Amino acid sequence: MNFIRLFFIFSTILTLLFTGLVISVDPYMKLGINVFGFKTKAVAQSRENKYYLYESSKKQYDAIIMGSSAAHRYPTSTVKNTINLETFNYAVQHSTPIDYLVILKHVLSKHRPKVIFLQIDFDALNQFYDVDNRLFNSPLKNFLASHETRTKPLFDHDYFTLAAIRDSLRVFYVNYFGKARHIYLEDGNYRKELPLKGKVKTRISSSKKYQISNERIEVLKEIQKICDKKQIELIAFSAPLSFEHLKIIKNTLSLKEKHQKFITHLDSVFRNFTNFQSLNKMKDYNSSEYFRDSTHPSLKMSEIILQQLLTSLKDKNNNESI
């Protein structure tokens, strides 16, 4: 058989093999497949990890932190030390309001907290920013209303990457030879990271189009309604963005208008809302000490944000403990 024919046959076989490996292992749980019945997917995402952390904890959490990956680093100890409430960080990547509603339902199924900190991203209200498929594959799916279905296509071409092959092999290794290393620690806290130095890298939204989703605003209203009914103090705030990132939004006319609408909507939906997406508030925090990248605050910045929220909460409650 000639070289070219062999080359194409081998390439096809290998492509199918690697694709099959990623699909069958499903290392990021995007597809909800577990052909080999793995007990753990070491690289699995926060929805699954945090669900089990919360579910298996013997603590009764009176404060919950919700938000996207930008809220991962909010340390629960800051809340505990300031207002003496056991706190759980239930932030999950790539989240939208439906994630928060589902998480709230999960939290309430176990215990009614006293305070909820809810961080909302600019992207979270963008109707072109899809609901993450991982929500539908995690145990949180049990808290979804019956009409809520997946919005992402089954096959995501971003899934077929070298990293996915590596992580699929890692899942095999962890299940057969090693120990799973979760990136989330007790109380949903994030693993320790080395500090970064230098300029903050700007990561502008992956969605080129931006349109505020009315449906998602309705979900936020529902969250506020549930909290009111259950007498939970809901503290909503916009996710802090780096100074450079905010400057880009400000200088891009179409984004600037959408951003203003985003803030106005949040302000009208929530009784207690703080906006951190303002150039004035962020001008003193323009370095890697405060941001891992332009949308992810560092541990230090996360502490600052939490402290500000807690101070206003304490002020509001006339310095009495909650």
Place this chain on the structure above:
Amino acid sequence: MLFNSYIFIFIFLPITFVIHYLIGKHEKHGHTLSHSWLILASLFFYGYWNFSYLSIIISSIIINFLITHYLISKPHAKIKKPLFLLGLSFNLGLLGYFKYKNFFMENMNLLLNSDFHFTHVLLPLGISFFTLQQIAYLVDVYEGLVKKTPFHKYALFVCFFPQLIAGPIVHYKEVMPQFDDDKNHRFNIKNINLGIFVFILGLAKKVLLADTFAIWANAGFNHTDTFHFFQAWGTSLSYTMQLYFDFSGYSDMAIGLGLLFNIKLPKNFDSPFLARNIIDFWTKWHITLSQFITTYIFTPLLKAMPKFTFTNSMISIFITMCIAGLWHGAAWTFVLYGALHGVIIIINHIMKKRKIKLPKFWAIFITFQFINIVFTIFRAEKLETAFNIFKGMFGLTYFKIPKGLISEELILKSGAIIGPHMNNDQNLNLIFIIVSLYIVFKLKNSMQLMQEFKPQTKTALFMSFIFVLCLFGLNRVSDFIYFNF
């Protein structure tokens, strides 16, 4: 369109390839149709980035063709030189405007302490390459070395897509006879096998090695604080390896693509890190550019000197290398890059004259260290960053040795600081550097592998494996470094 993209590999290349050979099979007289198809495909390939760039390349081709066409038709001696100078000025003007206008205006403002407002001009892709190629052709025409050429052949010579964006810079006589050859319009299985082989080698260099090194190099060059010893070496070596694999990867892909169309492009790399001195290095690194600057800059400059002396030739070398540095980019760091090469080449010539010869190992070692240093300057946006890295590399900051690498007692005795254990990322960086050093110093280069290539089953299996890994790595598509020059 990038060679390392799905659209190029699965759509553009197969369509261009199949139609080219279908036309070749049915075209009985001449190759006008076949050439026209390749021109059309090449212009599409070029315009895919930015449609407006097309007008620049097309007008450059047309104007150069008209001037050279008239020069070939033997005009009166009185207008031959002005016409040649007109062509030269047009090409240099085009390059000057698009590549150096911003640099010139910024420096003018700095020098005159003024604030002249000017519109920033975007650099059209490959302008340095297609302009140099056309200057070489213009000079050859002026010297009477080229016969009358039809427009389609000339246009194909300039815009043939495998070498359009980043070389190799080809000479008319190297490729045009190949485009004319009837045999080259027929399916040649030997060339196609070889073409696939070299293209995949280049793709692997780019996707698996250069793009991985880019992560560490970019992180290092964005770091603004003090570099410690290991960090500085990690950064500089990562960039040196990134640049080598990126550019030699591109050249391999270009050569492989050329072979798919039965065109043998000249080699551009020949194990440059095995060079024993910088003169030797320039015969192995970006070979076609070295040949161009020797023929079209150094030699005329030397001829223009009043006397042919050793000093004058050294002055010519220095000026030539500064120009070569500036060709790479409009910034003072590039001029410094060229000037440093010039100085070391002069030292090499002096050593040669005095018959000073270093042992092979030390000659290669010192040359590589110099290259690593100048590449750091080449990459740094500010000289300050490069000097920060150098301070770390030469131990002028502090030695922080990761725990577990050697005994802690030994670290403390040496006066170094014990750092934390190396994390996974640092381990991987170290492994990649060691493997890459082994590849560049010990393994055969792509051209040697090409010569030994045998279309066997095990080769097909190995190349398929690499190719599929590259396909899975294409999600992190990145430009080639030399696209910016």
